[in-house]
Amino acid sequence: MKIDLTGKTALVTGSTSGIGHAIAKGLAATGAQVVVNGRSQGKVDAAITAITKAVPGAKVKGVAADVSTAEGCNALASALPEVDILINNAGIFEPKGFFDIPDEDWTRFFEVNVMSGIRLSRAYMQGMLKRNWGRIVFISSESGLNIPGEMIHYGMTKTAQLAISRGLAELTKGTAVTVNSVLPGPTMSEGVETFVKDLAKQNGQSVEEAASNFVKQHRSTSLIQRFATVEEIANMVVYVSSKEASVTNGAALRAEGGIVQTIA
Template sequence: MKINLDGKTALVTGSSQGIGLAIAKGLAEAGAVVTITGRDAERLEKAAQDVNNLGLAGKLQPITVDLSTEQGTSRLFEALPTVDILINNLGIFEPKSFFEIDDAEWIRYFEVNVLSGIKTARQYLPGMMTNGWGRVVFISSESALQIPPEMMHYGATKTMQLGVSRGLAELTAGSGVTVNSVLPGPTFSEGVSDFVVKMGGDSQLSARQQTDDFVKEHRPTSLLQRAASTEEVANLVVYLSSPQASATIGAAVSVDGGTRRAIF
């Protein structure tokens, strides 16, 4: 199977590193012109330059915005009024006791993890439906179905993403537009590895080994028995963004290394 996205435009939110950047690179490899977003201009510019220096069929173009704010959202929509492919990847997470999460923190998680994706879908779906083709993917998490008690606010917002994604898929029925969610499990990304290394204290092991050990200890149901790579997650997202995935609609597709003990 050869995925060809020549002539397609894409937006990957929260994509200066980690899963988001891997998705952006994968879409560019298939020929898409991909806009990446983030709040750190220097990091975002470097990420785009590093990928563009690879000489891929497509390219990355950075826009520095904070999509948790009205100002940032308006700036993005003014600079990028339409896209063919929307990847709602922006998200935050942090372990915290339920009893220490105040109302402001709950609202912040909703605004970043859920509302930012609602806003982008509201902006870009009408154009996709008019054109008769488009792809929307929400990057949720296996935590949406297995709520982690140490990150209840994160898990709850990821569950909400599934509801929004399925509702939008129903809304776009028969339009040629597909809306799906992807549920990654433990993934070796900058954010996750930083978190795990901090937990490891003075460990002499590499960040990769500490992350894999974390999976074995804290996600013992994992069949993969290691953290997935960002590229492994991105491969699924690129497929769902392709013409070949036209019959996959309204789905929540796992790439969690078999962590969730279920057959559906």
């Protein structure tokens, strides 16, 4: 299968690093015009440089905007009035005990992880329906199904994304627009790598040992028994964004290494 998205414009939020950056690079390799997004112009410019270096001939531009706010989402939509593919990837996580999570953290997580996708879907989905083609993908998490005790507020936002994604998919009935979620498991992005390095330092372990022990202790049902790479998650997202994925709609697609112990 050769995925060709030439002529399509794809916006990937939070794509200056991590899974989002890998998705942007993967989409650029299909010929899509990719729009990188991050909060600072410097990081956006650096991401564009990295993608054009990795993918010769890539069509990439960037918009710096903080999608955790209504103002930032409005600024992004003003700078980029139409997209064919929207990847709602921007997100934050932080391990913290339930009794230590203040109200403002719950609000902040909801604004970044949930409201960003709601606002941008509202801005772009009607255009997709009018043109009768489009892809919206929410980057959720297996934590939306297996709520982690160490970060319940994060799990809550990932469950919310699943509900929103399915609800939006219902609005596409009879069209060539699809809305899906992808559920990564533990993935070795830059932010997670920092977290694992801190664990290694605290426990006097190598990074490899700390990563292996984390999966065994906190995600013991994993079938692959390791962290995924950002590219492995991006592969799923690129497919779901493709023309070939035309009958995949309203789905929660697991890319979590078999952590979730169900067959559906």
